[in-house]
Amino acid sequence: MENRPLEYDYTVAKMFMVSTIVLGIVGMLIGVILAFQLAYPDVNLMLGEKFAEYTNFSRLRPLHTDAVIFGFTFNGIFATWYYVGQRVLKVSMAESRFLMFLGKFHFWAYMLIIVAVVVSLLAGVTTSKEYSEFEWPIDIAVVVVWVSWGVSIFGLIGIRREKSLYISVWYYIATFLGIAMLYLFNSMEIPTFLGQSAAGESGIGDWYHSVSMYAGTNDALVQWWYGHNAVAFGFTVPIVAMIYYFLPKESGQAIYSYKLSLLSFWGLMFVYLWAGGHHLLYSTVPDWMQTMGSIFSVILILPSWGSAINMLLTMKGEWQQVASSPLIKFMILGSTFYMFSTLEGPIQAIKSVNAIAHFTDWIIGHVHDGTLGWVGFMIMAALYHMAPRVFKREIYSKSLMVMQFWIQTLGVVLYFTSMWVAGITQGMMWRAHDEFGNLAYSFIDTVTVLHPYYAIRGVGGLLYLVGFLMFAYNIYKTMSSRRVEESELQSASPMGA
């Protein structure tokens, strides 16, 4: 009895897998629309003058960032947690009716929040703080959902059979704690219905409107402490959690070094939070804070590369798998983009480089080589690995995967190269002086020059979206049209053959 493999319950993981894919399509589609709006402003009127307010770049932009962060990425994080968590803790969700209920509650409540976010952002109800645009009623709902995920994590840990927490679980715990702290402090706000006029009127104006607890420079500091570290605990920490599980599983190789994983985990926890100040270089926050942000950003290369190198060395002696398995391709290129992006970030955080890079498209390029190359590839790889096991069916098409990989890689490369050129061009033009010391270019000169790069970027984004649709189709066909296997595919990877 004891030796029988556990039957894990993937009900909640499946739900989050579907939402990851749907919201990925939505978020990336909006992204492509935005890219073409910058290249061809007429796209702002794609549904006509009547709907211009809702199809306009500035209304859609927060919707894009939130759809890919809180829609695609976080649903991917939840999907993988409800899969990986059970397996590394050696306990099934089905063993606890409470945890099962909580998992389903987590999913449906999160979907309701997403609907509320879409409606409110389209209507222009926003606090304007990046990736934290939600007004207080949604913030409260987010806290409820987040706590439910926390209870779910620690509940599963509480009934675990495997006493030692695997590396991935460290990272999931850190994700939970980090986002909880950041979100709570950054979203501190006072609802304006609390204001009372001298005439005794109260509850004036929109009930959902609020005003930030912090003003000006302090608000900026708290926001970028949040904004930078939301990237840390959304785009780095949980994605590292995924690769620590899925790469060894898929390749059949053990993690190269436990000590290196320790060093990079605690190093990342210690260093990351200091680096937020690099978003505020040459601003009005105190100089010592800017310098700290700069220095710690450079130090951050160490723990980031620690994880990435650990992944690459895990493949030692097994590099032929990169050629034979499309899934390994995704994960190895993902790790490589992670190294690339975590080197580029610190370079941009050096003050003299930042003077050129800040406010330009180079930053947009940096974000996207990280998100498309690392986060996107890793989440898709995780879902590809999970699909045969949770649906008990072989992946529909391996050749489609390979094609998708190359199309998306081309898309990412077009994206970041065009944005590098655009960003550095614009940064240099802004500061250019003529021989008399006057500004050499008017602002509009520095905009029109970017047109070709914006067009190339749009094509790059479109290719990535096409690849994502191929991914969605592949998973859909896997779910619906393949023969159901007798039991879970235990050992041999479906990609290995």
Add this chain to the structure above:
Amino acid sequence: MFHWLEKHPFFFAVAVFVTIAFAGAIEIIPNFAQASRPTIGTAPYSTLELAGRHVYIKNSCNACHSQLVRPFKSETDRYGHYSLSGEYAYDRPFLWGSKRTGPDLMRVGNYRTTDWHENHMKDPAGVVPGSIMPSYRWLFKNDTDIDTAFAEQLTVAKFFSVPYNKPVPMKDGSSIVVKMGSSIEDAKAIALAEAKLIVADMKDQDVKDAVAKNKIPEIVALIAYLNSLK
């Protein structure tokens, strides 16, 4: 120690939390009070300006326009004096932005006029050939939400002691008083008086007619806000 932590999830979580929390505490707390003080000459937003700021936020203008002049010659030549911390003391939220798809607006009130904004919001490329900014024609039709702006004034006056109806020192030694209404009706009357000064410089007949009927289209509030950025 690490092995032990990995077998004790509670203490593991505490260790992670302490490791990530103290950096924020050290960075944010020391200069908090100092960074909250306004510079001389910085006044709170009037009712209409605050309503205009809400229009600015509603349309995410901050997605493409920064409000932060960095201390470089190229920036001070283009936009004016570099930003000072105290100038933002009444900005809740801050609107520095993170991307300059369009130019900085920190001091746009110094070099653009009401009618420039009016024409530009209707047809940006008509005013600045080659502009990729979309037009914002709906601002000429939507009504401004004065109630919410008034509620925000009351809230910040109550919770953050923002000096409404009190003398605020100016650079030349004089002082001004920014009025906050005593009731909703009063607040609307104050906003309307401000709006009438703005529309006097505008050409759009529909907007003029609306203000004559005691309505304030969003464009009027937005221009009031943009003109206040100096």
